Amino acid sequence: MTNVDPQLQARRDDIDARARQWLAHIYSGEITEQERAGFQDWLAASSEHRAAFQSLNELWTSLDRVPHIEDEPADPAARVPADAAKPARWREVLHRASSLRMAAGLIVAVTAVVALATLQMRSRAEQHLFTTQIGEIRELDLTDGSKLVLRADSAISSSMSSDERNVTIERGGAYFDVSRDETRPFVVSAGDIDVRVHGTAFDVLKGPSSVTVSVTHGHVTVSDLTKPRSVQLTGGQQLTVLANGEFGAVVEFDSQRVLGWREGRFSYRNARLEDIVADVNRYRIKKIVIEDEALADLRITTMFRAENVDQMLAGIAATEPVTIVHSAAAISIRRREQP
Structure with missing residues (x-):
């Protein structure tokens, strides 16, 4: 039997849960243009994101093989046209498939999967998407008591449950002041990089070709889940990880200089x-x-x-x-x- 690294398995489970959330939200009829852009950012952030969504999305794609059902693109990035979010589209599909038992069965199956995913996510975790516009810096309070400052033109998603606290940086970065909870780790993901803490303060910036973590106090574990490799950082230390997974040297930094972006x-x-x-x-x-x-x-x-x-x-x-x-x-x- 192959042993799977617990951190890697936790990351996969989180990605699968996020994919279920996006599928449910996209076809709920309630997705906004801002959230639509966030979905595209999430897909582009990692090939794992795209694969997870594609796998879940195959149930909906299977409707293409039923006669008289409108064709839909198989590419999940293209499966978010404006009309896909309209409840009217569901009514049209159901009407046209009313005489086709197989089609009706497939539609019921897809609807059940989406409803089940939504129910599971609501019971397991509270999900949020936060964004900022160009030039906007936003202070936020998370439901666990943690605070963060979101950089301009950034996007993050959060998932808070009774077992864990997860934040994914889709674009840009943020400064985190994490409320201590020894029973629930707080994990910030940026591409293939995870920053894991229980309670501390640190800054994460997802740049064009690297991720930089700067710790103001406490300690964090920075991991590249594709290796796997981990580095421990304490207050006053900074680490940059390149897109190819190369870890830079751990260096001392001036918090007033590095965190000046907040002002x-x-x-x-x-x-x-x-x-x-x-x-x-x-x-x-x-x-x-x-x-x-x-x-x-x-x-x-x-x-x-x-x-x-x-x-x-x-x-x-x-x-x-x-x-x-x-x-x-x-x-x-x-x-x-x-x-």
């Missing part, structure tokens, strides 16, 4: 230009674009406020081999041509 202040030391641009773009409608991929890894040390981005860019142009080009659509960072 609109940004400070970077030897940071990648791509990560700086991603942070800044959370506050801008007119985006900054790095046109030369080789510039993404350019290391920059800088400090500025959110309203002083133009000055920051001018400083980079003065000290690095780049040119800043303003247009109506965007601000482009290009490699400076040699004279």
